[in-house]
Amino acid sequence: MVDKKKAQNLLNYIGKYVILTPEEELSLLSHISYRKYLKGQYIIQQGDVCKYECFVISGCTKMFHMDHLGQEHIIMFAIEDWWTSDMGSFISQTEADFNVQCVENTELIMFHRDIIEKLYEEIPKLERFFRQIVERALVASQKRIVRSFSLTARERYLFFKNQYPEIEQRIPQYMIASYLGITKEFLSKIKSQITLNS
Template sequence: MPYESLRTYINQYSGSELTDEEFARILEACTPRKYRKKQYLLQAGEVCKYVAFVISGAFRMYSVDDKGVEHILHLSIENWWVADRESALMLTPSRYNIDAVEDSEVLLFTSEKMQDLVATVPAMPKMMARLDQRNFIASQKRLHASISLTAEERYLELLNNNPVFLQRFPQNMIASYLGVTPETLSRIRKKALQK
């Protein structure tokens, strides 16, 4: 069956095994879509219509300030979800852009389809609850890091927790994600390599 990575993900995060019938229902509820590098999944000002499961590729979610500086909030790779959840849930215009950093393939779910799956496939609410817990913890850690850790400590935390990001995303995006300039990141990396 195609998209086994989604099935594995749901099984893992729900703690149960999807039947073939349940997984077929999930696949019927989504739309496969390919994005070229730099193509938008969401642009600031639009209402986020989809929650996307990344099959292959990479995405970034970011805002752009008045001076044209990008501020990356999230980075997503295979087997991650990407969406502006606030916009999708509240049906408000997003303040974020989401675009592909690499040629990518996703499975798109509308909020309505996702709610229907949560109501009809027992594994889905379990997976969503686990996802919400993980998102809350990740957001709390990211907030703590941004207000409490030095730039070097934030870099080392990223290196320990998500080393693949450092290979998949350009250095200017890593710098934006860490809230530092590319020059500062370059100095931090050089210092870390010397250790």
């Protein structure tokens, strides 16, 4: 059973969507697991089947696809109170298209796929909660796709900087460049231009 203190961030997060009774909280805590990962460790690797949906208690992860040339294409980052996994693999139980790797030492609350089904039976309101989480992730993904082809690289960087200021301070520039779909040299050029114009 996960200690309530360790899971308090998760309980607070769930409380924004559904209200759990003390008994339901205890049931939830008895079904989930807690794990620490070191910087550089993988939570899921491309080609494996994703068994867990993970809530970040502390730390930072990146989700990326490695192409046949060995080039990383970062899809998203996750910090405290965010979720991370290969959602497609988790839902379909097929091979993961993405890696999830820790950028910092990271603590996670982990929901095994089989356990989620049990939780839905024991605490039906959690099914509504997870549905809303998946819906939000889908909307965010679609908006990111639109930004990728409708905004310039400079506009994409400014959006990232304004939307996720805390992340920018915590990750190397080459990772931001990968997320934006540009080279780190081009990102440096964009940042220099912004500094000159400000």
